[in-house]
Amino acid sequence: MELQEFINNFAEQFDDIDASALNGSTIFKDLDEWNSLVALSVIAMIDEEYDITLKGNDIISATTVEDLYNIVQSKK
């Protein structure tokens, strides 16, 4: 799993944000479109794409997109 591929999948969960606007250090909770539906979508995407079950607390403990990527990596 590459960080860029993860960022692409992450960006897919938003309606108005393009992957090119995101990078590893993006603080995703500060994004205008971030809400509970997007959070659930990110969890579901990670389950579908990477076969990893994330918890709500994992989302809370992550600040940047790369933090989330690292959490997914650590659970592989």
Add this chain to the structure above:
Amino acid sequence: MIIMTYNPYSLEGKTVLVTGASSGIGQSTAIECSKMGASVILTGRNEERLSLTLEKLEGTGHSMIVANLDDETEIEKIVEMASQLNGCVCNAGIGLGTKPAVFYKKKELEQIFTTNTISSILLLKGLVKRKKLINPSSVVFTSSIEGNAITTIGNGMYGMSKAALTAYAKTVALELAPKGIRCNVVTPGMVKTPLTAPTGELTQEQLDADAAKYPLGRYGNPQDIAWGIIYLLSDAACWITGTVLKIDGGITLV
């Protein structure tokens, strides 16, 4: 001392089948039914947990049937083994976590409808065909406010299966009325059970904040629902069929 002899809510002398009886609302319903005088037939998948429920029942004449309602032949086994019934609580149900609609998988949809909707439909079909429900008798379905009175993101699969169950219950209430079989539904709000135990998508803080929104100040306990089910099973509800009884701490008012 006043000896209470008048109690239209009593289940004395009634035999009641409860599905999903090894935990949660089903277990509590089984226990409360026994306290109200019923002979209870428990069903559930897990023999060990079902035995623990059996031990908790008061009085005598109770029994258990270990069966997986997802399997049609096991439903047939329940129908076969059940004695004549005055009541049936179609309560078995599962949740599959919280997930947005664009991520649903066919397998998950089939699973949740099989367990939450189809199993109760087939069980009641069998009981009626084999004339196990006497005239008069009462069937109660455990549905949910989700899908019936409220809609929340991520809970669509569960809500759909429960809304379908409610729709079915109303039809079958109409069709079975001539046989003296009443069919009613309870729609609980959030009740603290193994099914609703935090699976992790939501944090404890989010759950606490949600519980605080309930006008009566808390999530439900399984007993809160069991007592409503007992009312619908009892002779006190003899002129009630096809109704949907919301037991939700007032959450659908807000």
